[in-house]
Amino acid sequence: MDGIILYSVISLGTVAAVSAIVLFVIAKKFKVEEDPRIDMIAELLPGANCGGCGYPGCRGLAEALVKAADAGSIAGMNCAPAGGEQMAKIGKALGLEVTALEPTVAVLLCGGTHEKAPKKTDYDGPSKCSIAHTVSCGDKGCPYGCLGLGDCVTVCAFGAMYMDEKTGLPVIIEEKCVSCGACVKACPRKLIEIRPQGRKSRRVWVNCRNTEKGATAMKVCKAACIGCGKCVKECPEKVQAITLDNFLAYIDPKKCIACGKCIVVCPTKAISATFEPPAPKPKPVEEPVKSEKKEEVKEQQQI
């Protein structure tokens, strides 16, 4: 009995020792020399592997950054989840000056809530926007609007999005959003835009992508941009941030000063903001009701 144990220990021990020596020799001889900076940079990155930068995971970006740094510049390469400050740190670690980019955030460009754009048909196919988009224009009847099946929520690796059951639209949590752009790619209708966070998080945007004429757009959604051009006229002359194309207004975030004047004049309330708009010009009587509603909208946006 003792003999068996002894033989087993000796034979297995010999095999282990021989293997260890062989592995050690091979590891020494065929060692792949890797730039130690890659590991260092990879550690500075968030490690979420979201792919927002266009490289296969954080290590892929780290390798690319080191390679680019050797070539002289890492301009144009950015890790949005890391943020501007962290990118500056990375630049420093690589011995380069990097100016921190302006922080950005994902913004939904659709205001077609259950209330504004009621369902007209039933869709009972697979619960994926990408599929619903190929089958038909969606249950609200708007071929431009949010399908409400949450492809964007599914792909968000940072838990920065959720579906609001009440409105049927996804909500972006600003504090958690790192603007990696995964939701932008996932949306079959291109309804999410990465926009600058704005000074003190003050942002204004047109909450619609419908390029149909006003009457056609209003048929399916009461919150649609009808292309009336009132906002364009209201925008201060020196700013001129709003352009009108195909019956759809667009606010250029680079030019916009977030004064909020356009929000007040929009007849369909298709312009949204993260702040309380200035008081509207005094004329309608049902004023208090209106401002209450606005507050509601504002709250939803800020969640």
Place this chain on the structure above:
Amino acid sequence: MKLKTFKIGGVHPPENKMAASTPIEALAIPKRVSIPLSQHIGAPAVPVVKKGDDVKVGTLIAKGESFISANIHSSVSGRVFAIDTVTDTTGYKVKAVIIDVEGDVWDESIIRTPELAKEIKLEPADIVAKIKSSGIVGLGGACFPTHVKFMVPEGKKVDTLVINAVECEPYLTADHRIMLERTEEILVGIEIMKKALKVSRAIVGIEANKPDAIAKMEKVASDFPGTEIQPLKVQYPQGAEKQLIKAALNREVPSGKLPLDVGCVVNNVGTALAIYEAVQKNKPLFERVVTVTGKKIKRTANFLVRIGTPVEALVEAVGGIPEGTEKIVNGGPMMGKAVVSPEISVTKGTSGIIFFDKSEAKRKKVSNCIRCAKCVTVCAMGLQPYLLEKLAEKNNWEELEKLSVTDCIECGSCSYTCPSARPILDLIRLGKANVNRIRWERSKK
């Protein structure tokens, strides 16, 4: 005698061809038509009329300018009200010419006599030019511009013309009716196609559930040497090009190739009739036969409808939308598309309007795949639908490409047969779209 059919896969859904015995009737011309500019595969046609122009029946209103595109003609006489966007079947916006109807004045060049014109005067090249100028597209449903099929590239040889009179989709009876009522014209149309392709042999594939059509076609075809009528076993999707070639000629079109590569050109029987009318009677394609049917409907009908007529008009003509209707489908029940609103108009590809009640329209509850492989058994292209579905769910486009997802003809047999009611075809379609996108991006590089 054992009937011919294709060898792998296929299903046999309940036929429900209730409208088979209803003769074709012309539908009253509506007050306003909206004729979409993109009724075919390929580039949309470019309008050649403007608001306020007077048009006659058969006037060219939009020109197909690129290689794969088709001309569009006015289906009514009257005045152009607007060129604007309208809603298509699936609810997306398309450009259309909207015409207010005044009277029914036909273009003088159209020969309206009912006599059969048997003698083919035009030369092959002129026939193809005529088909092109008449805006003829495949009337089976895919709407591929027909003239392109007749431009055989150098080095390819065609020996057989295959006529698709299978009508394998349940419910639809439009092709069945024209075979009974317009037999001679169809056979002359086939002669014209044979002349254009310079072939002497044509095979007309008809499924055995239309014995009266087979008998009538066989009787008349005896006057047309070289045209054979081939009865086929009832099996869906026999009306798909590749399956029909396999069934009628026992030739297999390889993956990624066209019927041309095995010496065939396939055209629908409705297209044959349209070609006859275009070449012999100078009548462009502006009307087609549409089956209106359903289980609860007051009466079924096969209407001869002007292109651009709102579906509402067809619905009214059969006594309104039947009670309990959950879904209206444009096309056949297997491959057709759900209509979002009855305002949409009839296009060149509208073969039927079918009403479904809740029991037929609602999807069953989805449960897990039980690996029964029924979908593999019925796939007419020899694919593995359950696996393609799984891969598409996981966004694994590379693997899908390796498994030839683009060979899928989207017949829907897999989803139809799945005991777990899985949305197999929905996901495969998503996979196909993404593989095609990846291929396109690769080709750009």
